[in-house]
Ligand SMILES: NC(=O)c1ccc[n+]([C@@H]2O[C@H](COP(=O)([O-])OP(=O)(O)OC[C@H]3O[C@@H](n4cnc5c(N)ncnc54)[C@H](O)[C@@H]3O)[C@@H](O)[C@H]2O)c1
């Protein structure tokens with residue numbers, strides 16, 4: 001079992017525990033000094049949530065379980081309101097805890113609920129997808145969707161995050177592949193050992209090692225810049241084009257990020273002389289991630305979506321690019337570079 005700590009100044013604000021067979025550690029942490037727990041889950045994690053609820057009841061806690069709709073359907077203000085009412089009916093106080101058991105969508109909304117109900121009670125996450133483990137559950141961003149994805153949210157760290165490698169090992173292949181995109185992204189920006197681990201193939205990769213390394217990178221970046229004023233932006237490598245692909249196509253977030261990384265890799269090669277773009281494309285492709293946008297995507301549509309990207313400022317479009325492996329920079333890109341990036345993912349510009 002390994003523990004990673006998020007700090008604000010010299011104060012520890014959140015602990016991320018990575019290990020196996022974590023049930024007892026999870027129940028102990030949730031029950032510590034509390035009488036009530038709300039256990040939120042998604043349809044795929046009901047069995048895990050029920051086991052935690054049983055453990056918590058056995059130590060005398062008053063436990064309320066609630067299954068939220070799956071995926072993005074949970075990240076809605078109407079769902080948030082339903083849970084607020086449930087917490088109110090059961091007289092939850094600031095001393096109680098909300099335990100979110102699920103992937104990134106479930107932990108994003110759990111964090112939002114916990115941060116806002118009574119102006120904040122404790123949240124704990126048991127993150128059950130690889131994407132959640134290496135990205136969504138770490139760093140204190142909570143969100144719901146309102147027209148735009150993640151339009152409303154607050155920065156608020158859960159007290160604890162638990163990552164049970166036994167759960168991740170048992171994930172279906174497609175969810176491992178989607179999470180691998182974010183893990184490989186973390187590798188290219190900060191620690192190539194993470195990316196190189198996937199040379200073994202998606203079914204043979206040592207997830208415990210990959211998750212510990214990726215969490216360590218994200219924790220270090222977040223500790224440096226918790227509210228994304230500067231360096232935290234490097235975590236958005238592959239996301240400028242990736243977010244646009246996610247909106248324009250049925251791709252999952254991980255798949256869209258893979259395509260976005262191929263685009264960013266090509267832009268990095270042309271603008272900064274980065275020599276690893278081909279290697280990146282081959283690695284992503286070898287584990288089953290898409291590396292081209294597909295025939296139904298129009299470059300004009302992607303351009304319009306990218307223009308709305310959050311990182312665009314008055315000086316023009318800015319992207320996270322790589323000067324070298326593990327050496328990201330945020331730079332302004334000109335139109336020729338955007339064309340090169342689009343070309344690399346099979347788009348006419
Ligand atoms: N807060 C952040 O910093 C941050 C960062 C990246 C992504 N995100 C968010 O994370 C979400 C994407 O993450 P995700 O893919 O984990 O989302 P998700 O919660 O929608 O999970 C994907 C699917 O996997 C299923 N699932 C979860 N655990 C499972 C298990 N153990 N076995 C089988 N199926 C399981 C879910 O039910 C769902 O259908 C998006 O909403 C995105 O905006 C947040």
Ligand SMILES: [Zn+2]
Nearest residue numbers: 135182253257
């Ligand atoms: Zn992402």
